[in-house]
Amino acid sequence: MPCSIVVFNGTHHNDETVKIFSKHYSNYNTYWEKGTNNFGGVLVAVHRSIPVQKVDIFQHLPNVIVLDIGTAADKFQLATCYSPPNENLPISLFDKILKRNINTVLLGDFNAKHISWSSTIDNHKGRALFNWLATNSLEVVNKFVPTSTRSNGTIDLILAPTHMIAPTSSFCVLPSIGSDHFPVVWTPTAKLHKRDCLYPIKRTYWTLFKLFLVFTFSFWNDMSSKTDDIMHFFSTYERFLALLASRLTYVSYCSAYKPSLPPHIIKLIQQKKMILRLARKTKHPLYITQLKAYSTIIRKEIFAHKRLSWLNYCSTLNAADVKQFWKKARKHFSVTNPPINGFLSNGAVISSPNEMCNLAKSFSFVVLV
Template identity: 50%
Template sequence: MIFEEWTSTPTLDLLLDKWSIYRDKTLSMLNIKDNISILLLNVSSLNRHMVEIFKLIDTTSPSIITLNGTHHDERSTKQFTKHFFNYNVFSINGTNAFGGVLVAIHKSIRTQRMVEFENIPNLIALEIGEEQNKFQLVTCYSPPHEQIPFEIFDRILQKNENSIFTGDLNAKHNSWSRSVENPKGKTLFNWLSSSPTHATMEIINKFIPTSTRSKATIDLIIAPSHMASDTFSVLPSIGSDHHPVIWRSTIKISTAHQKYPIKRTHWKLFEVFLTFTGSYWNKLAEDMAHSTTFFTLYERFLSLSISRFTNVTFRKSFKPTLPQNIILLINKKH
């Protein structure tokens, strides 16, 4: 195919232009974008429901995992991180024995913890994506007898209004829950109505109970209206007293959590091709008066030839070439 292109294309410029298009297509395949999905669950002890959590995540394959109620078990957090080695895992303790939150983001998604908020109990704030597609993700567990940290929420929104809030807020209101209202629900409702920025926020998962003990919807996903979609599912309980919620958003971001792009360059064929075209380039070098012009042209040819001998395939999973503990050791040293 490539040898035929070389012999049948009328001019070198036309051939290199075609190969430029092929290169750009290959690069775009390496930078695929997919809709993100967010799993939210108050797990009511990560240690107690570890096996069930593993099965749930393996089945649903979300790009983002937000867990509340982890119960501060450091050993379980390490076990979770080891199992999901292809996720970046962030965690923080809570203010009582039932608190603690954890967020896991697939490693193909650019993620950074917001330093200003990294030591706040029961709350994790992250910057996700890059450039114009960047947004903020917050998960917060708010115990029944504590106030929702609206002041912190506002500080986060001031940095970027494209912010998604998730968590068990223990807030009940008839605007989103088929249960008796409580004071926390009224304060959340008032906050959502208190300014133009707040008014653009929508609760995604309305009126489907997330508690197994009542009709209350207290595990909430809140997003700006332009980022919101109602494509969510409330799944059967895995053993805790909360239902998992999974939201499949319309937000597209560079990610490989569903399929991994594998790039392969056929170097042996490339070597044969260089030999095959060698006489042409030797003659051209003799005919061209300016060596700089020749080398610039030949450099472009080599670069585009390599791209033309490169193809991209996709796999649902891959195995690291090195054990995870070796990879971690290398990353620490660099």
């Protein structure tokens, strides 16, 4: 399961194990602090695409790491703490961390049990943490799911502000991977701005795809007529189509993209695809009628969007600057096209540059001459 941020508590690690970890996870920035006993120590690994900075005033504290995550627009504070069973919770330190930035996610193995989040009896650390939470705007994310393999206690906690815990956020507890604690995975709804996020742009050469189908038609036709196992033929042909499409698809990456259509049209297209699937599956007249209606609406919306885009573009043209006009107009036509000498509008030939500019701005139906 890929995670952008990984937190380990009670690692009892040393410098050599940290070097080994950093070597295997070279695409993560790794931060660690030693603990106060043989079972202590904390480690945080943050993917290199996420801006991160260690908070100076909380450096070199045993069992504690405090980081600033994200950029100015979406920055929050991430703090992890391992609290050994025989030590008190560092409540005063928690206050300082929260005072520095209220947008703080505090997580770790606190060894704190309370009936508010754990299906076990309370302990003194749980009561202390409960009282502290009552005076601050933090809530327990992972309630009533055991995180210890030796009991039903929920002692590994994720604490976050109420405004950072959306109803659509989720968490899960994974099976043990050898430790006496279960891994806890939290998926918040907040999205971080990544520095090197690349978007895949796929391009399939459908003309070549069609040629392959035409040239191999006789082969597949003979195979289908001679085979006794229709399902085997179907699966083989399906695999051929998938491999052919994959072979003729090339992927390029860009750091940013701008949809060619506005969001409301994209949403309409997505709704149309959903209705199309229902219409194909059920053949219900209602879905077929809705599909036709959506097609008409989308066609009109796209036409209106293109018209508005053209008008906005034409507003940048200067009728008095003939050179600039033809420089921009040249971008819309291939070099193999004949030169534009004029427009034919309402039966009249318009050849004056100023009149042609005015006619182009009106976005009327004109004929090039």
